[in-house]
Amino acid sequence: MKQRILETSIELFDKNGFTETSVQDIVEAVGVTKGTFYYYFNSKQELLKDIHLGYIEDLVKQQEKIFSDEAKDTNTKLREVIFLLIHNIKNRKESARIFFRERKNLKDDHVEMIKSYRDLFRKNLQAVIEEGVEKGEFSRRLNPDMLTRAILGMTNWSYYWYKADGEVSEEELTDIYTELILHGISTGD
Amino acid sequence: MKQRILETSIELFDKNGFTETSVQDIVEAVGVTKGTFYYYFNSKQELLKDIHLGYIEDLVKQQEKIFSDEAKDTNTKLREVIFLLIHNIKNRKESARIFFRERKNLKDDHVEMIKSYRDLFRKNLQAVIEEGVEKGEFSRRLNPDMLTRAILGMTNWSYYWYKADGEVSEEELTDIYTELILHGISTGD
Secondary structure, eight states: OHHHHHHHHHHHHHHHOTTTOOHHHHHHHHTOOHHHHHHHOSSHHHHHHHHHHHHHHHHHHHHHHHHTOTTSOHHHHHHHHHHHHHHHHHHTHHHHHHHHHSGGGSOHHHHHHHHHHHHHHHHHHHHHHHHHHHTTSBOSSSOHHHHHHHHHHHHHHGGGTOOTTSSSOHHHHHHHHHHHHHHOSBSOO | OHHHHHHHHHHHHHHHOTTTOOHHHHHHHHTOOHHHHHHHOSSHHHHHHHHHHHHHHHHHHHHHHHHTOTTSOHHHHHHHHHHHHHHHHHHTHHHHHHHHHSGGGSOHHHHHHHHHHHHHHHHHHHHHHHHHHHTTSBOSSSOHHHHHHHHHHHHHHGGGTOOTTSSSOHHHHHHHHHHHHHHOSBSOO
16 A cells, blocks of 8 residues: 555656645545555655655665676676666656655755765765776776766766657667766877 | 846745745845836746846857857867856856756746757757767767767756865866766776
8 A cells, every 4th residue: 555655646746746746636546545644654745755765775776786796897887877877767757757856845854864875876886986996997087076976967967858769779878878988089189 | 127136036036946936025125116026027937037048048158159269179169168067057056056946937938948048058069069070089989969968967967066165176077077078987998
C-alpha cells in the first residue's frame, strides 16, 4: 500500500505540482482513506522526502555497484556512471522531474538529508577521477572537484532538454559526453 | 521609474519568490501607487517576462559582440562565451536565479519568446563550434548540437553550486571548463 501511495503521488506531483496536490487528491486517486495515508506518512512533506530519497538512494546504490567492480577500468567507470544518470533521467522521468523541480518544497532537515546523498554521489565520482589521476590515466592539470562538477553538470543538464523519443539514443549521448570528457574537441595541442 | 520598479521587483522575487510577491508588495517597496505600476506593466507576469527578457537579451547581445569579432579565433570565442555565462551567473545573481527558477511562472506566449532567445544563444554557439570544425580546429567526430548542449550544461549548472566568494575564481573556472572541452582529461589515446 505504501508503494501504491508513493507511485500515485509521483504521478500527481509530476502532473500537477507538489503544492497544487493535496493529501485529499492523493487518497482519492489511490482509493483509500486519509487514515491510511497518515498510517504510512506523517505528512505530505514526508512523502516528498521519500520520493527524493528513493531517487537518489537508488542512484547511489547503482553507482557504488559500478565503482566497486574491480574488473572495470577508470574510463569504463566514468562511462557507466554517465549512462546511469542519463538512463535515470529518461527512464524514471516522473521521479527525476520531482527531484529537480520540487527541492524547494522539502523541509529544511529533509533538504540536508537529500543533499548528503547528492554530495555522496558527487564525492564517489570525484574519488574515481582521483583514482584515474593517481594511475596516470587522467591529467593532473584539472582540479578534480571542479571537474567532477563539470561532468555532473553536463550530464544533469540533459534533464532540461533530452527527449526519450529524440534522434539521439542514451548510448549515443553517453558516448558523446565520454568522448568529450576524455579527449576534448581540439585537433591541435 | 520603470527601471526602479524592475530592480525592486528583482530583489523581491529573488528573496520571496514570484508567486509570494504581490503587486501591492512591489508598489509599497518602491513607494508608488498601483496606478504607476500598471502604467508601466500590464501585469505581474508582464514584469516577470521583462526580467527574463532583460537577462537573456543582454547575454545574446554580449555573445554576439564576442562572436562578431573577426580578430578572435575559435578557441578564444569559446573561452569568452564560457566566461560570459559564469560571470553573469555570479554578477547578476538575483536575475540569474529568477531566470532559472521562475520559468514555470511565465505565461505560455512569454515562455515561447524567452525560449526563442535561449535557442538563439545556443545556435550562435553551435555555429562557432561548426566554424571550428570547418577550419579543422575542432574534431569532426562529435555531433555539434549535442556538444553545444554539453558545453552549456556544464556551464549553466554552475548556477547551482558556484559561490561568488568561493576558492575558485571566475577566470579559473573558465580555464578549467575550456581546458576540459578542448583537450579532455585522458592522458592516453
